[in-house]
Amino acid sequence: MPDLLLELRSEEIPARMQRKAAGDLRKMLTDGLVDAGLTYEGCREYWTPRRLTLDIRGLTARSRDVREERKGPSTKAPEQAIQGFLRAAGLTDISEAHVHTDPKKGDFYVAHVVKPGRTTEEIVAELVPSIVRNFPWPKSMRWGAASGPKGRSYGGVEGRGGDALRWVRPLQSILCTFGPEGADTAVIDFEIDGIRSGNVTWGHRFLAPGAIAVKRFEDYAAKLEAAKVVLDAERRKEIIRQDARNLAFAAGLDLVEDEALLEEVSGLVEWPVVLMGEFEKEFLDIPAEVIRLTIRANQKCFVVRPSRPASPASRDEGGLGLHDGPHPEVRAERASNDALSNRFILTANIEASDGGAEIVRGNGKVVRARLSDALYFWKTDQADLPDLPSLKASGEKFGLDLEKPLDQRMARLDHQRVTFHARLGTQGERVQRIARLAEELAPLVGADPALARRAAVLAKADLQTEVVGEFPELQGAMGRKYAILQGEHPSVAAAIEEHWKPQGPSDRVPSDPVSVAVALADKLDTLAGFWVIDEKPTGSKDPFALRRAALGVIRIVLENRLNFSIDPFNDVQILRHQIGATPSKPEKLNAILSAAAAGGVFGQRARALIAEAKADAPSWLPLIDEHDPSISDDLRAFLQDRLKVYLRDSGVRHDLIDAVITPRSCNLLQIVRRVEALGKLLDTEDGRNLLAGTKRAANILAAEEKKGTRVADAVDPTLFREPAERALHEAVNQAGSRAAQAIEKEDFSAAMVALGALREPVDSFFEQVLVNDEDEAVRANRLALLARIRAATDRVADFSRIAG
Amino acid sequence: MASTNHSDPSRSFQGLILALHAYWAERGCVILQPYDMEVGAGTFHPATTLRALGPLAWNAAYVQPSRRPKDGRYGENPNRLQHYYQYQVILKPNPPDLQELYLGSLEAIGIDPLLHDIRFVEDDWESPTLGAWGLGWECWCDGMEVSQFTYFQQVCGIECAPVAGELTYGLERLAMYVQGVDNVYDLNFNGREGEDKVTYGEVFLQAEQEYSRHNFEFANTAMLLKHFEDAEAECRALLAAGAERPEGEPYRMVLPAYDQCIKASHVFNLLDARGVISVTERQSYILRVRNLAKACGEAFLQTEAGGFRPVREAA
DSSP states (O other), rough: EEEEEEEEEESOOOOOHHHHHHHHHHHHHHHHHTTOOOOOOEEEEEEETTTEEEESSSSOOBBEEEEEEEEETTTTTTTTHHHHHHHHOSSSSGGSEEEEEETTEEEEEEEEEEEEEEEOOHHHHHHHHHHHHOOOOOSSSTTTTTSOTOOOEETHHHHHHHHEEEEEOOEEEEEEEEETTOOEEEEEOOTTTEEEEEEEEETTTTTOOOOOOOOHHHHHHHHHHTOOOOOOHHHHHHHHHHHHHHHHHHTTTTEEHHHHHHHHHHTOOSSSSEEEEEOOOGGSSSOOOHHHHHHHHHOEEEEHHHHSSSOOHHHHHHHHHHSSSOOOHHHHHHHHOOOOOSSSEEEEESSSSTTHHHHHHHHHHHHOOOHHHHHHHHHHHHHTTTTTTGGGHHHHHOOOOOHHHHHHHHHHHHHOOOOTTTTEEEEHHHHHHHHHHHHHHHHTOOOOOOHHHHHHHHTTGGSSSHHHHHHHGGGGGGHHHHHHTTTTHHHHHHHHHHHHHHOTTTTTTHHHHHHHHHHHHHHHHHHHHEEEEEEEOOBOTTTTTTTHHHHHHHHHHHHHTOSSOOOHHHHHHHHHHHHOOSSSSSSHHHHHHHHHHHHHHTTTTHHHHHHHTTTTTOOTTTHHTTTOOOHHHHHHHHHHHHHHHHHHOOOOHHHHHHHHHHHOOOOHHHHHHHHHHHHHHHHHHHHHHHHHHHHHHHHHHHHHHHHHHOOSOOOGGGOSHHHHHHHHHHHHHHHHHHHHHOOOOOOTHHHHHHHHHTHHHHHHHHHHHSOOOOSSHHHHHHHHHHHHHHHHHHTTOGGSSOOO | GGGGTOOOOOOHHHHHHHHHHHHHHHHTEEEEOOOSSSOOGGSSSSHHHTTTTOOOOOEEEEOOOOOOOGGGOOTTSOOOOOOEEEEHHHHHSSTTHHHHHHHHHHHTTTOOOOTOEEEEOOOOEEEEOOOOTEEEEEEEETEEEEEEEEEEEEEEEEEOSOOOEEEEEEEEHHHHHTTTTTSSGGGGSHHHHGGOOBBHHHHHHHHHHHHHHHIIIIIIIHHHHHHHHHHHHHHHHHHHHOOOOTTTTTSSSSHHHHHHHHHHHHHHHHHHTTOOOOHHHHHHHHHHHHHHHHHHHHTTTTSTTTOOOOHHHHH
């Protein structure tokens, strides 16, 4: 069967768009062919910076004829109707129609119409132009004379106005051949905006710029290869990967692998030639990550490191050959950080006439210029700021040590009043709130409050560093490095980096208590703030990544088994946002809020302090005194909702989650423990039977309550008639109090076991006792007993929400 | 012999300019002189901004001194200047072989594409102040960006029809590359050797030092703030005056109004360098300049150079 070859050749397509574009082309064309009634055996797409290519094998040569019957009017219909039918069916005379008989309608005409199949050439010639015109490029453009207005011509080319073709960059040529295997192929002829399809392509822009006539994929790929174009992106990647590894290996080095960069670089060349360049060793003073990003972002080059296991001597030479020798912490940092080598690997697009010497020289020059910028940034960040005197007030506000570089940066972040969000104030105000909350959370997560505060105060300082200004993705990581350099406690340094975590569902969750305190404080502050200004996520819109923040809170709490209620912290952080910066009597405010964080806004301690503060009547007092919990209720509901999503994603039955979550549950860990215990109970036969019994009890109760049947307020043992009633009553009493005790101790498994003991008495009750006794008092008493079952199980979970 | 040719583009900064002039003149461009106002880039020259609009064909090349007050480094940085030269080419509509023409220009200044790795790397250009954007590339030579290559899609907020191709060469950077010099001030300006040699530093170092002082320390911000307001008001006033014309006649005054738009833009850059514009204000200044540019662009379309045909002629 015949094969189809299509190539769309253009000016350089952005590397990041090539793979998807080739996939889109494949899908659009094969879908279109199938829709037109053709079949094919296989299709593969290829791409280079200058072409998208499809190789379709075993494509049918034409679509089948389609026969259909078209019903016409009755044989007795007026002439006009019959003429209309003839036109519609494409018949010339009514004798060409058949006559069918229907018992109800009588005789009527039927035309047997054959829709002839079309040739593949015809289909492709129609399909490709429409695909090209409607191609889903992320950004497309017009170009050349055709982009001129209609009615104007430029050098003989007519302007097409709004109809001008759009493509990602100017489309230069189209190659489209079709023909049976082993025989000659023919061009499928069509034209798009003056570009006529043909059987010609062009080789490498510089190395083989001539035109090449091709027949089919085999000679196309082979001729391109000879014309210095490697068509297959995967092969280009493999060439670059292997050559880069080999070059590194030959120099006693290891390539630092980078898949995303490899993908990009393979989209920048048609004929990859890998070369190695060099820069001065003093640049290795810069952290490895900064070197890597500098060389990668600006030059799209790979970095290399000394081969492992490296001899200590070579590592020293490679990484630490510096004059006065860096701080010991820096040595440690660098050793753990995979010291790089002072080489880099670049991928050129040509086999240069001098073997690449000029290319290496030129690239080295640019790399050096970029690294000297990076070195300058790195050194500047460790030096004093020029405007120190103006930072004093900010320094005092945060208890900063303005002798230290990172402290200075934090002071400047505050002093410059850098905005966090137009309605949520400055970064300085944000850091103040987070630091307070981190201190308050510290005792509950096992962190030293002073360290938590210090870490929170420095957590955002690196936003003011030059390196982070250049590479925002290094926020946190740079703060940690600068913190180590200025001698901060290791937990403080770690927390500066880890408080941003987890960034996504697969990111690591911090476990150092100081990191946990600051990470939680940061996220809770963000959530509280956006809740206060009512900027919550809606549908697919979550511009401030609040779902991610909530998931972060959930994962930090669960993975660190943090057993406390989030509510009071939401309350105080919401209050901090509502009260805003520079309140009157800040010491009193802080004391009250800290008490509220520890024991709730309505807790004894907070209330006592509020009562004390009433004498001065500070402006913020009513906000706390008459605290409106609706915002924090809503935030709690959001957290619960995210918890449900999280649990569901990790395979927990959603009905079990619904059964244990009540509007007031705000201890995330306990919700999960309840779900776990409930799941275990329901895995046992006792559990399943108990569930059935409880549901039966609940259903009967609900039905009777609906009818208005009286249910006794309390169970009266004197009204018992059957032993099963008495037994159930005793069992309910016992199970209820045991479960309550277990819950008190947060032992949900024990609570479930206690409930499990109800199974037998419940079953016997339903076997032996008829609830609807004729005696109204007995019936009301029995219903009260059923209510007791519901009350006992409700302590643990709402059984009515469980399926089955 | 190349060594006796004082205009050899690989040995002489002015030779580089002359070679580009000769190359583009040969390809039908009008060779213009720099616009006589302070601008941030060659694109601001009315020969690009305004001539990119409307249906008329237009091919031009020129050098444009460009001022970026914030980039001043008191003459101490080997790469950064507050005043430098751009070589600007605009071809409207862009010819189908614009990439080849561009590569030809590199060969004309001594860059052999079989020796050097020349690449077109995605870079979508946007000028918020001019309300302009286009798609194209950074052109790399051995990893260094030496030119910007853009197919204009929109200028002054107006769709370009036809599309113009714009090439912008960073002349100092290109010259440093072909001369093999690491410090811009060491560039050979006149292509002579020994006593007769004039370096870029001899021509411009003092200016860099003085203007850096001016831009960062001494420019009178109160006066500049007033100048911005004045330029904005004058631009609007001139456009309003130019709009007064008999029906069917072209707009009477756009270019002088556009000068005021350029002026406002440069004054804004100076104020920015002096650090008196806050982050939030910054956006609103940019928007004000853009609105002037848009108004000028729309008026330009109603002039003859913008393709407007007076009604009586057309009739």
